[in-house]
Each structure stands twice: as structure tokens, then as C-alpha cells.
Amino acid sequence: MAWIKVADVAEIGVGEMKRVELPYDDVAIYHAEDGFYATSDVCTHAAQSLTEGRLEGHIVHCPRHGGKFDIRTGEPKSLPCVIPLQTYPVEVRGGEVWIDDEG
Numbered sequence: 001m002a003w004i005k006v007a008d009v010a011e012i013g014v015g016e017m018k019r020v021e022l023p024y025d026d027v028a029i030y031h032a033e034d035g036f037y038a039t040s041d042v043c044t045h046a047a048q049s050l051t052e053g054r055l056e057g058h059i060v061h062c063p064r065h066g067g068k069f070d071i072r073t074g075e076p077k078s079l080p081c082v083i084p085l086q087t088y089p090v091e092v093r094g095g096e097v098w099i100d101d102e103g
């Protein structure tokens with residue numbers, strides 16, 4: 001396990017996203033109504049940054065071809081996406097958001 005701080009809670013409002021570039025993956029941090037989630041930021045269809053799309057509830061919409069993923073599980077929810085996103089465990093520690101970057 002390798003936990004790293006990726007954001008301050010205050011910098012990502014509810015319904016917003018933040019892209020964090022790590023050496024081996026770009027990670028999307030999502031602030032949903034019920035807390036924070038993290039997945040790869042890279043759409044599994046054609047490598048589009050998902051944080052350039054939009055978040056509705058627990059569904060992130062890819063801006064390039066309209067694919068969707070559930071941010072809780074990484075599961076694809078509409079074509080053309082068929083490969084799940086990598087997900088990362090998230091913890092809120094005080095006013096900070098941390099992820100386990102080993103997934």
C-alpha cells in the first residue's frame with residue numbers, strides 16, 4: 001500500500017473533478033454527493049482525459065465519444081466503452097484527500 005495525498009477537500013466542490021498526474025497513470029479524483037472516488041483519468045476507449053468531461057452523480061461522461069463509467073466501480077455504462085477503468089481506494093484524512101496509488 002502506498003498512500004499519497006492528492007488534494008485538499010476544499011479544492012474540489014461536490015460534482016467537480018480533479019486530474020492528478022502520477023508517474024504511471026493520470027488519476028481522476030471525483031467529489032460525489034456521498035464522498036470522494038478515484039479512477040484512472042484515461043478513458044479506456046481512446047485515451048481521452050475524463051476530467052475534461054462531466055460528472056453526473058456517480059457517472060462520468062467522456063467528452064470525446066460520449067462513453068460513460070461508474071466512478072464507484074470503474075465499470076463502463078455505455079458504448080463505445082467496454083473496458084473498465086482502474087479504480088483507486090480513497091480516504092479523507094482531516095481536510096485532505098488521499099489515494100492508495102497501488103489500487
Ligand code: FES
Pocket residue numbers: 043044045046047048062063064065066067068080081
Ligand atoms: S475516448 Fe472516451 S468514449 Fe471514446
